[in-house]
Amino acid sequence: MRLKARGRKAWLAVHIVSAGAWIGIDVVLAVLVFTAMLTDDPSLAAVCYQALRLFAVWPVLVAGLVCLGSGVMLGLGSRYGVVRYWWVAIKLVLNVVLTVLGLILLRPAVGEAAVYGQSLLAGIPGVPPDLVFPPIVSPACLLAAVLLSVYKPGGRVRRAGSLERRATSLR
Numbered sequence: 679m680r681l682k683a684r685g686r687k688a689w690l691a692v693h694i695v696s697a698g699a700w701i702g703i704d705v706v707l708a709v710l711v712f713t714a715m716l717t718d719d720p721s722l723a724a725v726c727y728q729a730l731r732l733f734a735v736w737p738v739l740v741a742g743l744v745c746l747g748s749g750v751m752l753g754l755g756s757r758y759g760v761v762r763y764w765w766v767a768i769k770l771v772l773n774v775v776l777t778v779l780g781l782i783l784l785r786p787a788v789g790e791a792a793v794y795g796q797s798l799l800a801g802i803p804g805v806p807p808d809l810v811f812p813p814i815v816s817p818a819c820l821l822a823a824v825l826l827s828v829y830k831p832g833g834r835v836r837r838a839g840s841l842e843r844r845a846t847s848l849r
Contacts, residue, residue: 686756689751699741701821704820707734714726715809723795724799726795731789735785738816746770764833765831769827783812787807788809790807
């Protein structure tokens with residue numbers, strides 16, 4: 679199945695916009711997390727921790743799923759395929775891993791952050807949640823995906839049959 683030029687451009691636009699939205703959401707998360715961690719104002723930290731609930735899980739999940747779906751459509755409808763080239767396969771893995779981690783690890787941490795923010799507003803001291811890694815790891819992985827899209831490094835993924843044929847031809 680090959681996409682026609684207009685369809686390919688439409689899916690490519692959706693893919694680029696969803697990836698850009700995902701990166702933007704991660705930037706907002708980083709600003710909120712690092713502002714909350716570095717400020718001396720407990721009320722500002724509390725608001726930042728509580729605001730994470732708005733940005734952290736569902737917008738990331740939606741952006742990740744739209745990016746995944748549009749990427750699969752582009753792969754199925756273009757010469758690059760879904761796992762025909764290493765750079766596409768790596769992008770697929772990054773997308774799936776980041777989306778799943780958002781649900782499994784980020785969601786509970788954001789819930790803890792919101793509760794911690796409420797306790798800060800109430801004047802109850804506590805231990806702040808550890809949210810340093812998500813705003814560092816996710817944008818770094820998304821930057822890697824963007825660079826893979828631009829430079830398209832590596833070759834084709836070899837199939838098991840082609841490896842067997844190659845091995846028998848060397849004998």
